Amino acid sequence: MDIEQFRRAGYQAIDRICDYYISLRNRPVIPQVEPGYLRKLLPASAPTVGEDFQLIADDYQKYILPGLTHWQHPSFFAYFPAACTFESILGELYASSTSNPGFNWSVGPVCTELEAVVMDWSAQILGLDRSFYNTTEVGGGVIQATACDAALVATVAARSRYIREHPQVPMEKLILYTTTQTHSLGKKAGLILGLKVRALPVTAEDEFALRGENLEVALKEDADAGLHPFILIATVGTTSSGGVDKLDEIGVVVKENHPSVWLHVDAAWAGVALVCPEYREVCQLAAINSYADSFCTNFHKWGLIHFDASCLWVRHRTHLTDALDVTPEYLRSKRGDDGTAIDYRNWNLNLSRRFRSLKFWFVLRSRGTEGFQKHITDCIKLNDQFAQGIRKSDQFSFVAKPFLALTVFRLAPESLSHPTTPELNALNRAFYARLAARSDIAFTQTELNGVFCVRMAIGTERTVEGDIDRALAVVGEEGRIALRKWERMQAEVGLCWVP
Template identity: 50%
Template structure:
């Protein structure tokens, strides 16, 4: 494809994308295909000779697009929002055009510098203290691919930091490197990461990958499924008595199952007795709500600014930024670079040697990195902070409309967890049915029937302690309006009443 062919194909692609968004409501929300559908439609090998672009574009529309679940559909209410914008699409196009690995400042200075600038923009928009700004003496931030990558990255940093402290305290001038290596292996086998039973699986996965232990502390319905200080204290004391080494805690602002917020204020008090524990906040979904002044107390912004070592949120969920854009803010960037810096001769640069520029490869697991900040820059400039806040408030307002519809009791639906952010967790609870197993069976049947209508609306399920099987309904898609919430509720009620009738 030459420049003129690209120009023509580009115009066609933009037209196709515009048409897709003009007609997105005509698509089934969830892809109506079976596993293996695409392999049946495509050749077993790549073509020997190149094909005409028109044929490739046609096959995308006719063969690939039917297998896409439409996260931008106004009736997508599953998982969490997966926002994108036209600004973000254009940014990714430009970033692809200047494709480069961005590992050092010198390989493309703008890739590094725009990332640092936009991360400071978001830190200020969220009310994070100057200690987390890239312009501060110690703090810093970086854009990574996901909250999972962030959890592994900070776990590595936390592990190496505590090991370094222990070596400094216990090693002597006579201690050999072999002895230190052996001792580190023994210590690592005793290290433990803490979270709650509602902490996202990123915590368990980070522990698995690094060969560490993970302890999920029980939470209760009466506490709103939040991790409390008393439960954390007991877990820490129990594990220390067993000779284990607590070194990291993941607190959550907006859990996946119910949107719960751990009691960061109580946790802060507990950690005064454990100052070496790395305190990471996973706010993948709800962290963007720090942009709303009225939500900052609920998010425990004061504790975040006073005590936590690291904070992360996914702007590619509810924050309008096209996937991938997970922001990590750390109080001391040296904790990352001490654990992750490897500089062979071929990666050295004049600026790096002089310490005059930050090489972001030293704050992440991989070497290469994408130009992710461009879509953040495009989107924030186009929307402004005001537009960003309006988007969040709209999602919250639509969620409140759904909650009020449930209260009308057109079907015996019950909200079973405090509504949080733009998330509602509910289930079918007919009058007189109190047996937990019977209710779970009924709601699993309700869920199965909801799945038969995933062409019209898409939701996801979860289980909650002391409640059981539930259904999640989340708002936040930019195209959604009140009419879509009303449509979704009508379908949910229709299915609920059918399930009850069939159960009689």
């Protein structure tokens, strides 16, 4: 493909992306395909002779688009949002056009320089303490692919620091703390590193948040058992319920009595809400700023910058470089040797890195702080609308207090007298199965301390009030059908039926 062919194919791509967004609302959210559908449609091998690009571009429309789940659809309420803005797409386009692996300052100076700047801009709009800024030359921020990567990097840094302080402790005695509500990234970090993981229990009464006293008890138990907790992955805005660990209590426990324990705060989803001053208290910003050794939030979830755009800030960059720096001769450079520039490769797992800061720069500038704030508050208003509908209905109840733009609820009809948890779980599994069978709207299932429930997460820019009304109508209708079927089945098998 030469330059003029690229120009034509590029214009067409832009036009077709416009068409996609124009038609998005009328597409199904969930594709109607079965596993293996694509292999049946494609040849078994790459062609020997190259094909005309127009054919390939047309095949994208024909074979690829119909197999996509549309995360940008206004009725996509599953998992967490995966923001995708036009400015961000343009950022990726410009960045990919020069494909620079940016592993050293010298192999792409602007890649490092811009990352250092936009991470400071981002820290500032979120209200993070100055000690997390790159300008301190002590702490700093780095873009990772995902919150999994960020947590893994923090865990490696924490382990490395702990082992330096306690060189006699064998790996088998180290233990990573999460809670039962921490994202699977905690368990995965433990699996990858081959370390013990302990998930501390949390209760519905505490709104699924870890308390300082529970942490203190666990730390004592493990010390008595000869184990060495070296990191706690705490959460602001858990996946299942939006719970916020009591960082004010936890921070005191860790910093006053157990300073060798690293505190990593994972706010992958909720962290971007810190852009609004009115949510900083509920998101425990003061405690993050006082106590966190590292903090992560994903702009690629609710933050208008598309995947991958996970931010990791640390208080001491040397904890990363001490743990991750390997510099062979062929990676040495004048700027690295004289220490005048950040070499971000030593702040993450990989050597080569995509030029991800460009999309941050585009979106932060194009929207401004006010644009971010408006996006967050718009979504929260829509969630209030949804939660209000759930609150008023006699069909549903909350399983957790609605938080920011997340509502976790279940079918719990007032018409049922004293249902047991297993009965309600069975009813809700049937209810969710009905929702999941629809292609025009998407939710996610979860379980909170044995209670099966449904998550509604709002976050795309295209969702408007009418979509929330429709979502309420859909859950209302599917809830009624699920209940009717369930009652009929119960009548048939007898009142004592328990799944």
